[in-house]
Amino acid sequence: MAVCGICCAVVLTGINADEQLAGYSCHCAHFLTHGLEGLNKEIEMELGQISSRNLGQDDRGISDHGKEARFPFLDENVVSFLNSLPVWEKANLTSPCGIGEKLILHLAAVELASLLLPKWAMQFGSRIAKLEKNNEKAYDKCGRLQIISLENLSETKR
Template sequence: MCSLVCSQKILTGIDADEQLAGYSCHCAHFLTHGLEGLNKEIEMELGQISSRNLGHDDRGISDHGKEARFPFLDENVVSFLNSLPVWEKANLTSPCGIGEKLILPLAAVELASLLLPKWAMQFGSRIAKMEKNNEKAYDKCGRLQIISLENLSVEN
C-alpha cells in the first residue's frame, strides 16, 4: 500500500517564482522601481500565496489523483529565502529570462557535488562493462591499434 501512496505524491516547485524573483514581471519591476520596489512586490506576492495560488494549485494536482508536496512553502525554506537579499537569489541585471531564480541551479550543482559519489569517468559510466570482461586497464585496445595502422599507411 505504501508504494501506491508514495507514487501518488508530487514534489512541486510551486511558489519558487514568488520567492526567487522568477517571473518576467519581477525583472520589469526591478528595472522600473529598483531593488526596494522589487522587494515590496515579492513581499506582497508572498502574502497572497495562501489565498491566491495554493488553493487552485492543490485542486489542480489533486484532480489528477496526486497529493502535492510544496517544499518552497516549508517554514524553514521560506525563512531561509527571506533572510537572503534578492541579489543572492536572482541576477536581475542579466537580460530577462536568464538571471531569475539563479540560486536554484547553483544550489543543484552544489548538492550534486556533495551528495553524489565520486567516480572516475570510465567507472561511473560503466563503459568498462560494455567491453570484453577480460580486458585490463593497461591492455591496448585492438580496435584503436587497427585504426592507427590504417592511418599510418594512408599518410605514407
C-alpha cells in the same frame, strides 16, 4: 500540470519559489524600471498574497494522479529564511532575463547534484569499454591502441 513519478507517493512542488526568488519575467522588468527598491516592493506584495492564493487546484491535480503534494516553499521556516536574504543573494537580475532569476535555487541544485551523484571516471560512466568489447577490463591494455611495429605489420600480412 504534468505529474511525474510512477512509484512515488509524494510530489514536491516548486509552488511559490518564483514569488520568493524573483523568478518571474515581471521581476526582471520591475528591476530594470524601478530598481532594487521597486523589485523588493513587488516581492513583498506577492508574499503578502500567498495566503489568499488558491492552491486547491494544484493539490487536486496532483492528488488526481494518486500522489500527495508537499509545498516546501510554503514552509514557514523556508519562507522566513528566504525573506531574510537580500534579493541580490537570491537572484542576479543584472544578467539577461531568463538567466539570473532563482539563481540561489539553481546553484543549490548544482551543489546537491554534485554531492549526491556518484563520481565515475569517464570511461566507466560512459560505458565506452563495454561498447567496444564486452570481455575487456579497465586494467587491460587495449590492443587496438598499442603501437604496431613495421616488422610485426609485415609478418601479419604474410
